[in-house]
Amino acid sequence: MLELQQQQWGKDYFFTSPSEKVIKHYRLAGHQAIKLSLLAGDKLAISSQDKAQNSELIVLNSNGKSAPELLDNRPPVPAVTIKQQLEQTGAAAEQLRGQLANWQIDSSHLEQVLSISGSETANLTALNELNVIIVAAGAKMTVDQQSPVTEIDIKVTYVEPNNDSLPEPLGPIKSELRIPLASAKTYEVQKGEWIQIIDVHGKQCSDFVAFDKQALEQGIEVGLDATATRTVMGLSNPVPGLNSRFLGTDLLSMVEVVQDTVGRHDSFLLACTPKYYDDNGYFGHISCTENFNRVLAPFGIAPRAGWPAINLFFNTAIDDSGAVFMDEPWSRAGDYVLFRADRDLICASSACPDDIDPANGWQPTDIHVRIYGAEQNFPRAIAHRTTSEELPRMTKASGFHNRTSELTKKFIDYAGYWVANEYDGWGANAEYLACRERVAVLDLSALRKFEVVGPDAVAFLQYVLTQNVSRMAIGEIAHSAICLETGGMIDDGTIFRMGEQAYRWICGAEYTGVWMREKAEQKGFKVSIRNATEQLDNLAVQGPKSRELLSEIVWTSDSQPSVEKLKWFHFTIGRLSGPSGIPVMISRTGYTGELGYEVWCHPDDSPAVWDAVWQAGQAYDIAPMGFDALDILRIEAGLSMADHEFTHEITPFEAGTGFSVPLDSKQEDFIGRDALARQAPASRHKLMGMLLEGGDPAAHGDHVYSGRFPVGIVTSATYSPLMGKQLAMVRVAPDFAHIGKRLEVGKLDGQQKRLAGELVKLPFYDPKRGKLLS
Known part of the structure; x- marks a missing residue:
């Protein structure tokens, strides 16, 4: 009977694409x-x-x-x-x-x-x-x-037909197994071993269950528990990094999510059940639940009517009405999830047989599992894709990481790089105060760096940037936005003039480089746009003592300005500790609203640069700084951030960066100019500050109300330790954007709870920019 069932639901039953050259x-x-x-x-x-x-x-x-x-x-x-x-x-x-x-x-x-x-x-x-x-x-x-x-x-x-798209092994493989479509298999792993579950052809779900082996031997079922995981981790699903553990019913870790090339899975719904197919009129259709019941029975595990599994690659979400919906998986051929076992486990994985909806892209296929020995060591990483069709880019570490990782384990993935959000023994408040009162150091190497060079460099940048780069001197830096034809912002950054037709663009998004190359090709500009991110690390040294510190350790030649003489938004080329030291570029830039600099170097030199800054900084009680403290600082300084103050639907004028759009002095056309010129100043929403009363915090996305109806939105919010107030950056309709205007931030459903506050001009901190320009 089992043989007949397996044959009935084998490869010949399901629709499959013909083999072709891969x-x-x-x-x-x-x-x-x-x-x-x-x-x-x-x-x-x-x-x-x-x-x-x-x-x-x-x-x-x-x-x-x-x-x-x-x-x-x-x-x-x-x-x-x-x-x-x-x-x-x-x-x-x-x-x-x-x-x-x-x-x-x-x-x-x-x-x-x-x-x-x-x-x-x-x-x-x-x-x-x-x-x-x-x-x-x-x-x-x-x-x-x-x-x-x-x-x-x-x-x-390849000439030989082969539909496998298995990724290269991460290391020596201890064992592996193929799970044919519409089936499930069990396997054992020991504590410390690694489990790589691979979507062979793409768009294929794989349900994963695991049990504590020692508990099973005592007749006790301790399995993965998604509800316990969400409760303790505080996330819908764990992700590589801080909140990476799937827990068992005993609230202890079962597996750690170490790598994930998809980032879209389900742990809310059951693995597919006979009832699901029966209710949809597909009587007798095989299900993951039946397959699990069959392969887990030899271990004495009780059958379920529906298995609560971790449904890898299953694309589900909950909409604003509370409805759960699903669609085709995001996974491509060769995508995978890598777990590490935190105890000896009995595991089962399925290759889901669902062919009646988009769950498996309408075409069930195989799943592949690899087991790696506990002696291996694989880095934590999350996949990013600059464009939808490209291969995944796994989270990287900058050249400073081996220094920062000695001081904290609290790292987050920011734009594809591991960055510290706060440091052990300091914390966000202490790091913030160090920057405001003394000096702090921050790894900002996740910023993207593009070298823009060629005979048309000036003309090209005049076309793609809002800033008037032709007026810049060599050695000068300017802030600019990059806009769509609609005037909405896709990125902002700083442009360094390195030579007559040579610039360095520093921004937040990897895609900006792709977009710039597309525009250069479309318009026929003779310019090269090359990504230098992996060959330029940058360390922010910020605070009132930053100039004194860097002056002690940076040597500059007679042809370059010294650190002491370096003007705001200018850079110099120098070396550490003398004319034969490590080459560095020092820019008087930052994202804190304080006097500050950034030190740029090759990643090979990053540890030595960190050591030099850290050692010299001891005399000034230097502190390392993470992104939590940086967020407080940049909000106090009224500085815009992507996906907060600006999006592709928000113009620079509405994002508080209108100073980077010199419509009057820049005569050349640039992308978005017409749309920005059409927008009457009086009709623009305005970015302002809001001082809130009381201790309740506002949050990004909260609506700002005048009476019953919203008139704006909170773009960023924080508590200011020095000011002792809750702050919010808000984008407000022009009719209400007046200094001193009293408005309310809506909490809960927007009506039941309100936080009163008063609109003020940005920035909150150092409104005359005296410290920044000192």
């Missing part, structure tokens, strides 16, 4: 190398994302000898960028040396490489079985250069 995508980061194995007829496409990064290919035959003719008929040449990288010191050079040694590559191989220009898309075909090592190499970039080593896109079209 295209695998790889993203090769700058300074990195990858080795691929190709068969005769396999096709390899290589391109540079920014049209400027060259790549070099080492082609090997089956005997490990150089054989570039097996892949392309262009003449081989001696390696240039590989040798440049190998000749340097630092992490990238050391890693490449190790990789080449493991692949048994010696100096003779480097004399016959295929060189691919960044300006071309190379389409190559393997003439025989071969291995190819692709390297995106180059010398590391110093702070005064604008030549980052950037990403390469690789696509391989």
Whole structure:
């Protein structure tokens, strides 16, 4: 009977796409190398994302000898960028040396490489079985250069039909199993081992249950409990980082979520049940619940009418009316979740058979599970995608992370980087006070850095930025917005003028670089836009003692302004501790409303830069600062933040950054200019401050009321330790945007509870900017 049931619900029952040639995508980061194995007829496409990064290919035959003719008929040449990288010191050079040694590559191989220009898309075909090592190499970039080593896109079209899109193993695999569609399997893991659950083809749900093995041996069922997890973690689902544990019914951790490339799962609903299919008229349809009951029975686990599971990749949500809805999963082929077992477990995973709704993209497919040994060590990471079709980018750590991680475990994912939200032994209030009264240091390396260089750099930036960059001097910095044609903001940042036709754009969003390259291509600007984020870390040194501190440790040549003489929104190039020290760029910028600077350096130098600042700062009672304290500081200073004060629907004038849109002095057209010019000043909503009475806090998204109806919204709010008041930044309708106007913030349903307050001009702190400009 079991045999018949398995056969009935096998692969032939469900709709499946025909096998076809598979295209695998790889993203090769700058300074990195990858080795691929190709068969005769396999096709390899290589391109540079920014049209400027060259790549070099080492082609090997089956005997490990150089054989570039097996892949392309262009003449081989001696390696240039590989040798440049190998000749340097630092992490990238050391890693490449190790990789080449493991692949048994010696100096003779480097004399016959295929060189691919960044300006071309190379389409190559393997003439025989071969291995190819692709390297995106180059010398590391110093702070005064604008030549980052950037990403390469690789696509391989394999001749042999194969629909598997399994990611590369994270390490040595202890064991693995395939869960065919419409089935479930059990497996055991020991405490400390890692469980990688992979969506093989994409858009496939996998329900996951786990039980404490030792408890089961005593006849007690202690399983994963989503309600206990939500209660203790305070999240709908755990995520890698601080709140990462799935708990059991005993309120103790069962597994930790270590990596997640999807970020969209369900733990509110049951795994699919016979009742669900019966109620929809699909009588006798197989379900995850039946499959779990069958495979868990040998362990003495009681059957359920519906299994409360962690429904990985299941895309559900709750709308404003309280209705639960579902849609196709967000997961792509090869996406996964990585758990670490916090006790010995009996686990079961399913490949959900639901084909009557979008839960599995209408086409159930397989799930793959890998187990890694407890001796392995994998970093915590969350996936980000700049565009919907690209490969996931996992959370990174800056060059300062090995210093900050010694001082705290409280890290959050901010824009794809791990950043501290507060430090052990200090806390947000103490860190805030250190910045206002002495000096504090903050890792801001998550900001994106783009090098904009070329004969049309000025004309291009005049077109895409609201700021008038043509009036900037070399060494000057300006704030600017980037707008859509509607006038809504997609980003803001600071623009550094490095040379006559050379700029450095610092902003918050990775996508801004993609958007800028698209605009340059559409309009035919002769300009290069290259992402230098991974080759430029920046450390904010902020507070009234910041100038004294940096003056002690930064040397500048006679041709560069000293730290003492550096003007607000200008930068200088110098070195730490003398003319032969670490190269750094110092900018008089910050996000705190205090006198402050940022120190820019290569990530290889970040630990030494931190140590120098930290050691010199002891005389000033320096403190490390996290993002919780930064939020208090920037709200007091009335500074705008993405997704708070501005969105793609909010213009710079409504976001409090109208000073970066000089419509009168800038004659050139720029994206969004017409929309901004059409907006009558008297009709604009206005960003203002609101001093609240009492101790109850406002929150982002609360409505601001005059009587029964809302007239504005809270964009940011905090408690000010120095002012002793609850503060709110609010965007208010023009009819009510008057200093001294009394309004109310609505809490609960907006009507039952109100927080009274008075509108004031921003900023709350240092309204004349005297400390900032001192």
